Amino acid sequence: MTMPAPLKGTVTTVRTADVLVLGGGPAGVWAALTAAKHGAKVVLAEKGFVGTGGATAAGNTTMIHVAPRTAGREAAIKRRLAHAHGLADQKWIERVVDDAYLRLNTLADWGYPYPSDPSGRSYRGSLRGPDYLRFMRSRVRKAGVEVLDQSPALELLVSDRVVAGASGINRLTGKPWTVRAAAVVIATGGCAFLSKALGTNGLTGDGLLLAAEAGATFSGMELTGQYGIAPAFSSVTKGIMYFWATFTDQDGNVLERAGDRQSVVAYNLVKGPVYAVIDKASPHLQEGMRRGQPNMFLAFDRKGIDPFKQRFEVTLRYEGTVRGVGGLAIDEACATNVPGLFAAGDAASREHMVGATSGGGGPNATWAMATGTWSGRNAAAFARQTGGSHSRRITAAVGRAGLRPSEKPDAAITAAELIAAVQEEVLPVGKTFFRTGARLRASQTRLDSFWSAARAYLSTRSAPAAEIVRAREASAMIATARWLVASAIERRETRGLNRRLDFPEADPAQARCLNSGGLDQVWVRQAPSARALAS
Numbered sequence: 001m002t003m004p005a006p007l008k009g010t011v012t013t014v015r016t017a018d019v020l021v022l023g024g025g026p027a028g029v030w031a032a033l034t035a036a037k038h039g040a041k042v043v044l045a046e047k048g049f050v051g052t053g054g055a056t057a058a059g060n061t062t063m064i065h066v067a068p069r070t071a072g073r074e075a076a077i078k079r080r081l082a083h084a085h086g087l088a089d090q091k092w093i094e095r096v097v098d099d100a101y102l103r104l105n106t107l108a109d110w111g112y113p114y115p116s117d118p119s120g121r122s123y124r125g126s127l128r129g130p131d132y133l134r135f136m137r138s139r140v141r142k143a144g145v146e147v148l149d150q151s152p153a154l155e156l157l158v159s160d161r162v163v164a165g166a167s168g169i170n171r172l173t174g175k176p177w178t179v180r181a182a183a184v185v186i187a188t189g190g191c192a193f194l195s196k197a198l199g200t201n202g203l204t205g206d207g208l209l210l211a212a213e214a215g216a217t218f219s220g221m222e223l224t225g226q227y228g229i230a231p232a233f234s235s236v237t238k239g240i241m242y243f244w245a246t247f248t249d250q251d252g253n254v255l256e257r258a259g260d261r262q263s264v265v266a267y268n269l270v271k272g273p274v275y276a277v278i279d280k281a282s283p284h285l286q287e288g289m290r291r292g293q294p295n296m297f298l299a300f301d302r303k304g305i306d307p308f309k310q311r312f313e314v315t316l317r318y319e320g321t322v323r324g325v326g327g328l329a330i331d332e333a334c335a336t337n338v339p340g341l342f343a344a345g346d347a348a349s350r351e352h353m354v355g356a357t358s359g360g361g362g363p364n365a366t367w368a369m370a371t372g373t374w375s376g377r378n379a380a381a382f383a384r385q386t387g388g389s390h391s392r393r394i395t396a397a398v399g400r401a402g403l404r405p406s407e408k409p410d411a412a413i414t415a416a417e418l419i420a421a422v423q424e425e426v427l428p429v430g431k432t433f434f435r436t437g438a439r440l441r442a443s444q445t446r447l448d449s450f451w452s453a454a455r456a457y458l459s460t461r462s463a464p465a466a467e468i469v470r471a472r473e474a475s476a477m478i479a480t481a482r483w484l485v486a487s488a489i490e491r492r493e494t495r496g497l498n499r500r501l502d503f504p505e506a507d508p509a510q511a512r513c514l515n516s517g518g519l520d521q522v523w524v525r526q527a528p529s530a531r532a533l534a535s
């Protein structure tokens, strides 16, 4: 096994752990906590700060909280299946909601301050993101997990095709770190391509690239045409209030269309500016929204706009795999196809739970909680099987693009330019909300050339930590865009978040998951069945 040069800096802090969790959002904190509860020595490395990083920390999050054997549970499961466009698996939905029910109640047992509903009963169907994560941070630390804040992972370590830890860098000190571990959980969230959508600035697909470099497989990467409606002057993509909106064009003509709210905005945004006013919400609802989702109103208040009375310009901000679907293919244990590598939350494909479109109502946060728990438990079990010898294994660091260029580095190839170029292929509504084979193939050609440039020439070896991280983020975004576009080319139908203008109908013969993967050579193939994602 060849041993690539270590990361910048001569002194690398090396730790050993049974389980290393990458990413400290809901999936990561549940994974870390559960692995520790099952006796594992756990390290949790987070790009930002555990408690304020990721998509949940930025707002409130709806949860599916339904008791076993109740009509509410049956209705919630039916609702999910009805929105899944034929790709979800009822058994998975059941196990996710049943597990999350236990976790949400456990939070109450631990003293999490749930609000009460009007009848005085504790209301557990929503969590305030920052409160929830701050609470979980303290539980994680109490459980003895070592938390590495401001410590993005840059690459995985592998020993004989088995994942053996990861290396990264501290963004504040610039010091490299390495954790040798028996099992690694990827909980680095989704990829929103630095679109400036709320809470997604650190979500650049890093974990997906790391996993792909170790040989991991993806699923559902075409189910990613996910945009959130936001005021044109704000990043807030909280979409709930637009249920009660009237949309108009420049001249005040009311815009209507069958389908969801995003479609109304998307179809008209390609023609000109679109405006909204939230004029259908009752005073009671208005007050509830202001109380429940205060950050939705900050930008309006600063501008002196009353969104319930005055119309304001709206836009769509791309959310990619964050509120989309695709990610690492996992089995029931949350294991990827790479031994020792597990995935949870938005980093994993959610097709089992949501099918072809995730939407509102709490499926993603509920999924993050359940898969976080399972990945932690199964990673701890995997570590136990290795019998504690893992820290003595010979390992190789497998990071390539942006870290170890295959050619002599070229300073003219910069992360900033590559990021701008990949955004040009992915963010426009005309390319990703509405897809056509011709446009996708043109994007594929350009993305392949960006990858070749990044792979061959992008290097920041002696640069400050922030630039090293940026180079990996740029590489991760290009890689993610290539799986996304290649998968969208292959799905020649409109299903959920894959809207093909050239194939506007769903094709029953294509009601299957698409697996994808590869770096220098991207591949896509139909999963044998919707139920066999990781195999």
Ligand SMILES: Cc1cc2nc3c(=O)[nH]c(=O)nc-3n(C[C@H](O)[C@H](O)[C@H](O)COP(=O)(O)OP(=O)(O)OC[C@H]3O[C@@H](n4cnc5c(N)ncnc54)[C@H](O)[C@@H]3O)c2cc1C
Pocket: 022, 023, 024, 025, 026, 027, 028, 045, 046, 047, 048, 052, 053, 054, 055, 056, 057, 059, 060, 061, 062, 063, 151, 152, 153, 154, 187, 188, 189, 190, 197, 198, 199, 200, 202, 203, 204, 206, 207, 236, 237, 238, 319, 322, 323, 344, 345, 346, 347, 360, 361, 362, 363, 364, 365, 366, 368
């Ligand atoms: C505006 C908005 C509203 C939403 N509302 C809801 C809702 O009401 N209900 C619902 O079900 N879902 C909702 N979602 C989706 C939900 O927030 C996500 O599904 C959930 O946060 C996923 O949790 P996660 O832990 O997988 O990822 P995240 O919460 O995104 O956490 C991932 C973490 O990984 C870290 N990370 C990234 N790269 C690295 C790296 N290289 N090394 C180490 N760490 C890294 C990030 O900093 C981040 O802290 C919403 C999303 C958005 C954007």
